[in-house]
Structures are given as C-alpha cells and as structure tokens.
Amino acid sequence: GAGVSQSPSNKVTEKGKDVELRCDPISGHTALYWYRQRLGQGLEFLIYFQGNSAPDKSGLPSDRFSAERTGESVSTLTIQRTQQEDSAVYLCASSLFREKFFGPGTRLTVL
Amino acid sequence: DQQVKQNSPSLSVQEGRISILNCDYTNSMFDYFLWYKKYPAEGPTFLISISSIKDKNEDGRFTVFLNKSAKHLSLHIVPSQPGDSAVYFCAASQTGTYKYIFGTGTRLKVLA
Numbered sequence: 001g002a003g004v005s006q007s008p009s010n011k012v013t014e015k016g017k018d019v020e021l022r023c024d025p026i027s028g029h030t031a032l033y034w035y036r037q038r039l040g041q042g043l044e045f046l047i048y049f050q051g052n053s054a055p056d057k058s059g060l061p062s063d064r065f066s067a068e069r070t071g072e073s074v075s076t077l078t079i080q081r082t083q084q085e086d087s088a089v090y091l092c093a094s095s096l097f098r099e100k101f102f103g104p105g106t107r108l109t110v111l
Numbered sequence: 112d113q114q115v116k117q118n119s120p121s122l123s124v125q126e127g128r129i130s131i132l133n134c135d136y137t138n139s140m141f142d143y144f145l146w147y148k149k150y151p152a153e154g155p156t157f158l159i160s161i162s163s164i165k166d167k168n169e170d171g172r173f174t175v176f177l178n179k180s181a182k183h184l185s186l187h188i189v190p191s192q193p194g195d196s197a198v199y200f201c202a203a204s205q206t207g208t209y210k211y212i213f214g215t216g217t218r219l220k221v222l223a
Contacts, residue, residue: 004154031209042115043155043200043213050209059210091154098143100211102154 002026004103006092012109013082021077021106025094032075033100034067038088046090049075082110114138115203117214125222130188132217134201137182141203145211146175146186149198158199159186191221 005024013019025032034046045059049069060066064082069075079086087110093100116135124130132146142163147155161168161175161184168175174187188195198218202211 009152033209035213040215042113042117042215043202043211045210045212048209056209093154095209099157099160102147102156104152104154 004092004094004101006090006103006106008106009104010107010109012111014111015084016081018078018080019082019108021079021090021108023075023077023092023094023103025073025075025092026096026101028072029094029096029101030072031095032069033093033095034075034077035091035093035102036088037091037105038085043091046077079108082108084110086110113215114141115201115212115214117199117201117217119217120215121218121220123220123222124191126193127190130186130191130195130219130221132186132188132199132201132219134184134186134214135182136184136203136212138203138205138212139182140205141212142206143204144175144177144184145202145204146173147200147202147213149200149216155200188219191219193221193223195219196221 007022032049035043047067048056064080067077089105091105093102145160146158148158149155177184198216200216202213204211
C-alpha cells in the first residue's frame with residue numbers, strides 16, 4: 001500500500017489496561033507524527049520523530065504515554081493504565097518534506 | 112489556548128453554490144497555513160496551502176485567501192459538489208517548525 005496504515009482501526013479497552021497502537025508510515029518518509037483528536041476538538045500534537053534525532057515528546061499529555069520508532073519505519077504509541085479521558089482517535093502522519101500524510105486513525109474507547 | 116479557531120462547527124450549502132469556510136488565528140508568527148479535508152473513518156488529506164507572502168492561492172475549485180492584518184483565512188469552494196461534504200480543518204505553522212496547530216474543524220454538507 002502507498003499510504004500510511006494504522007492498526008487496529010478500533011480498540012475498546014477497560015480503564016486501567018495498557019494499549020498499544022501501531023503506525024506504518026509511507027516508505028521513505030523520514031518524519032513521523034502522532035496526533036490525537038478528542039470529540040469536538042482539533043488535532044492535538046503528541047510526538048514527532050525525525051530520522052535518528054531525539055523525538056520531540058512535548059505534546060505527550062502524561063507519563064502514561066510513550067512512543068517508539070524503529071529507524072524510519074514502524075512506530076508504536078503505548079498508553080499505560082488507560083483513563084476514560086484517553087478516549088479519542090489517534091492519528092499517525094508521515095512526511096518527507098512539509099506535507100503530512102495521515103493514516104485513517106485508531107479509535108480508542110476506554111470504558 | 113486555542114491558537115487556531117474555526118468558529119463554525121457546521122455549514123450547509125446547496126450544490127453549485129459557493130462554500131466559504133473561515134479560520135482565525137492568534138499567533139502572528141504563523142507564516143504557513145493549510146486546509147485539510149477529512150471523510151469519516153479516514154485520515155485528513157491535504158487540500159491546499161498558502162504562505163504568508165501571498166494573499167491568495169487557487170487550485171481548481173478551491174481558493175484560499177489570507178488576510179494577515181486580520182489574522183484570518185478562508186477557503187472558498189466553487190461550485191460546491193456533494194462529494195465535498197466532509198470535515199475541513201485549517202492548520203497553521205511557523206517556518207522551521209514541524210508542528211501544525213489545527214482548528215476544531217467545520218463540517219460541510221453540500222445538498223444535492
């Protein structure tokens with residue numbers, strides 16, 4: 001596939017459980033971003049990876065959130081001890097230059 | 112602190128007429144602006160952008176206007192088509208940064 005893919009597309013979990021969300025960026029894209037969109041809100045920046053540089057984690061809302069990226073490929077966003085306010089659509093995007101290409105998102109519901 | 116605001120959560124327009132979506136920003140350091148379109152269950156897709164050195168950028172049926180003094184941009188779609196029905200997000204950034212600040216979106220419905 002030529003686009004950004006994310007899995008799972010939907011995730012329902014119980015409060016307190018850990019979840020892992022996956023993003024496969026477009027091949028060759030050096031930059032990868034995670035955003036979150038809560039109901040009625042805009043897209044909220046979470047974290048940015050660029051090549052081998054240290055990631056910009058300034059948007060992560062708490063230390064329950066972490067993300068990793070292997071080289072210039074797959075990234076995983078992990079949320080530990082999920083809370084109901086973590087319910088949102090989590091979007092991944094990748095880019096080579098300025099334009100960002102978004103994946104379809106993972107809808108996370110925390111009961 | 113909402114640096115990018117889309118004050119109209121929804122808009123309905125008749126097919127063939129003009130759709131005008133508005134966006135306001137507060138940070139005068141922003142110098143690059145974009146519009147994204149999002150269909151349900153899909154990620155946002157890039158539509159059109161404008162740099163602050165211009166006040167208008169046109170691409171087919173889509174035109175973005177930038178009024179720097181008012182810190183306001185708008186997206187015009189003419190003529191509107193039913194397939195344009197989607198949520199439109201405006202975003203802003205500063206040259207040299209990679210963080211786009213997004214508005215909350217406007218849901219456009221084009222009525223056939």
